[in-house]
Amino acid sequence: MNEKTKVARLSIASNTILTLGKLGIGISMNSVSVISEAIHSGLDLLAAILSFLSVRESAKPADERHQYGHGKFENLASIIEALLILAAAGMIIYNAYPKLFRSAEVHALGLGTVVMGISAAVNFFVSRKLMQVARKTESPALAADAWHLRTDVYTSLGVLAGIVAIKLTGLTIIDPIIAIAVALLIVKAGIDLIRDSMHSILDVNLPEEDEGIIRDILREHSSSFVEFHKLRTRKAGSQRYVDLHLVVPSEWAINKVHTLCDHIEADIKARLKGALVLIHTEPCAMQCRECSQADEEKKRSIKCEPVQGAPTTCRFGPEK
Structure with missing residues (x-):
């Protein structure tokens, strides 16, 4: 198993644990921002699976059907991952927008604080490892996966700040506001990934x-x-x-x-x-x-x- 495949499997494992943990805790808390983070991690999990499949495919030598090799499988995977990110952002906004106009009690704020802190720490470690290997091997699929998780670090910290703010102020409207802010960050990451991957798909010249x-x-x-x-x-x-x-x-x-x-x-x-x-x-x-x-x-x-x-x-x- 080469280095790219190993680190892609690490991303799959971490995202599986985080997705299940966030989803269960978000439902128990009735927190749309935590559930939005679970959706984000679920899309990160799917992106990690795509990244794993693409790096495995791109490592194959040129054959009769792909005489220039399989490198563009990674670029294709990056674009699909970016589209999944944009879809996740749309789902988050769809769920959070109605809660701007009606209050909903958020439970177990302490538990939410713990899970968001753990999520940020785990994703920071895994994204740093992914980015190191992506730069070393110049893998766009691993770079896309790394940026997904790095975005997840920032959004987890944002949700964590929102939970603390709700605990201090009692204003539950902070929850959907944070969720929408998370979605906007995800949109930016998705657009950047699509732009970068399209350069290779469209045969833009080297830097x-x-x-x-x-x-x-x-x-x-x-x-x-x-x-x-x-x-x-x-x-x-x-x-x-x-x-x-x-x-x-x-x-x-x-x-x-x-x-x-x-x-x-x-x-x-x-x-x-x-x-x-x-x-x-x-x-x-x-x-x-x-x-x-x-x-x-x-x-x-x-x-x-x-x-x-x-x-x-x-x-x-x-x-x-």
Whole structure:
């Protein structure tokens, strides 16, 4: 069992216990805010199950039907988890809104305080562990699960504050107000998750920092090719995809071009975890005499400028 699967199972176990505990205590207290937290934890449980299934599926190697791998299963799971969060928020508001206009007694405030405190502590520990593994493995499904639980920490603390406020003031209207505030926090978390996951589903390019690393690596090898263009990047799950066109001297043998591409690919993979690199090579169309006349020693001695765009003179000819 790999690290991602282990931590996903931990999330399932903790959410199962918290959901059952909150639901039983919320019903006994007649507290809509505690019941709303039980609903939230129930959706977190479903999200944890989806996260577990998606990380297990995404770990499978590419096959005949999924030739680019299974990374996007994690992005799909993140979107489904976010939609479940929004559904939970709607249910909470639906149940809490009528209680703004009619009072309802809330019982066993001390018990509610205990369960909310335990919930916040457990979810903080599990969400921190999930986030550590998500960052290490760049797993969007685990990151979504971690944010669910981190939101649950904040909302549990909010409900805890509401219970204390009711105990001090006797104003039961605080209960539905807290529940609606919880729902609004959940809505924000859901929208953020959908936005982030859609970037990968729609093949948005890698962050500027990642593309900058790729361009820096190409500049390091710039003395060995004429120019590059059509750099394209995208991400699926934790996998990065990079493809580009590389222009090389037309006189070069295929094995020499292949070796150059191997070196570039190896450098990109070393600095961008999970990168899959595809390089399409093209012969230089300028067909300069200097290319065929230059010897290997002189080619290595030429100091090249950053290369983007067609060169005005052949950089592989004899030094003047």
